[in-house]
Amino acid sequence: MTSDTARSHPASTLEPQHALQLAQQAFAIEADALRACSDRLLQTQAGDAFVQAMRTILQAQGRVVVMGMGKSGHVGRKIAATLASTGTPALFVHPAEASHGDLGMVREVDVVLAISNSGESDELARILPVLKRQGVPLIAMTGGLQSSLARHADIVLDSSVAKEACPLNLAPTASTTVQIALGDALAVALLDARGFKAEDFARSHPGGALGRRLLTTVADVMRPGADAPAVSPDADFGTVMQEMSAKGLGATLVVDADRKVIGIFTDGDLRRLLTAGTDVRPLRAADLMHPNPRSIRPDALAADAARLMEDYRISSLPVTNPDGTLAGALNTHDLMRAKVI
Template sequence: MTEQSTYDFRNSALQAIRIERDAISALENRIDDHFIRACEVIMACKGRVVVTGMGKSGHIGHKIAATLASTGTPAFFVHPGEASHGDMGMITSQDVVIAISNSGNTSEVITILPLIKRMGAPLISMTGNPNSTLSKEAVANLDVSVEAEACPLGLAPTSSTTATLVMGDALAVALLEARGFSAEDFAFSHPGGSLGRKLLLRVSDIMHTGDSIPTVSEDTTLSGALLEISRKGLGMTTVADATGAMTGIFTDGDLRRTLDKSIDVHTTPMRDVMTRNGRAIQPDQLAAEALNIMDELKINALPVVDKSGTLVGAINMHDLLRAGVI
């Protein structure tokens, strides 16, 4: 066993957090006319937002571009070094460029400024130096300067990258709200994730239809209904009239309560034991809504009816589980 270090790791970590917290707090006074101008320029953009930056600024730029793209503002990242060797072709006059540099004088970024200016793409800068070359060439400069880096040597980008990331998030959120970007819009950008499934999947996508729907008439005996429940395996059966309209539902829970009353399962018709006006869902509703109803009522299955009340399907908790909604 090695001797335990006496170095105060906790104090160092807390100091770093405090410095970065102060850097973030200072941004509140930077949401100024430059920020509003940047939002207006991006809202008017007919192309895409192109984010660029070197080193750690480039890493932050990747994240900002990804956040913009997933919240309704088409965006991508271009490495400034690669831009000087062919990737400038990815930028058009219809685009807006966001250039990130703490010093505002990063050579790889400054090198491509004349090309950006020549093609007429508006330039927004995110710098820690409002008097830098990059800041002066921009139509709007977002001030991300910090009093100190969390790194005690003042060398590793820490507070500055955090402040830049937060400013980028502020920009993305402001644009999101201005566009009226919805949760469903967000889901279309994330179709492979659990959020996408919850916001895009409809009941009609996973419900049982046709002969798979457990259904009996009001005249069917309780024993007949039990056979239907067993055959269809959804833990319930619907009750419908001759037109297909749902008139009731009978679940496993109803069965337990019925048996407590010593009812004859061979002679008792469903009309005497079914739940009338049972809860149902429509096929165009979100599968996540079906889950909420089941959780609320503590049930495991739901009938699916159309707007006229006609039975068109059935869905249970296992269907939601298989679909990844749960």
């Protein structure tokens, strides 16, 4: 290592107590910045701007086009993703690329949300006149309330902070935290105004755990028709055990001549009878079964089946059609394989 390199990269020293103090100080500064932003919404000007921004977005026929440079750009990508996943169509357009053709992605029916802490980003400033000529509504999120961005904007969301959490007061820290929080606040308020439900969220997240829980039905995971163990009420003990073993559900259902479910007999029932010293050999299915078992319909959510099984501490569940006839069966292993539980 040369002497020049050594001077520009001095040896690091870690003082644990000092490091923890700086960490706590960063938390405190950012928490104060968030509280200040929250308090501003109670003031007429900031509150009106927030509601006006919501109204503009709700009335738009197109998308929210989010823009920002540097750290504000990273925040912008996150805000665009949050909006899109909560019912507000949105995308991110990089301001530098916008002036080289990507501005064509912005249509008159869209709304632009431009993010800049200073409000003086050169890349944003170059495209502001073009956006104004297009007649696209412009919402600014900035701490520079007298900046070029704020002057061009139709609506200004105040994201100013008293100071950054960076000890040098240079690196965007508290300011980006406020930007993220303000974007989240806008997204959740829009979500509520649109009547966006958990089911809607699941449809845009089909690969996630919530999507599986809210989109997977009992019919998707059950053992249908002939795969569901079932015997008649007069079946002998040997037949009952053979059906239980063959189908691997840990239980067998008892159905009448019309295939309506009238009872269930489980591995647990068998263990309890044997423990009590009961001679099960002469018994019929009608003697062994629990009558009128709890059941669920094929079009119910698999998550509802999991909840029912958990509430009543049962591991197997018959699936019945509206007329009570057997449609299938499932157990906790089926739900686990489908990653519903």
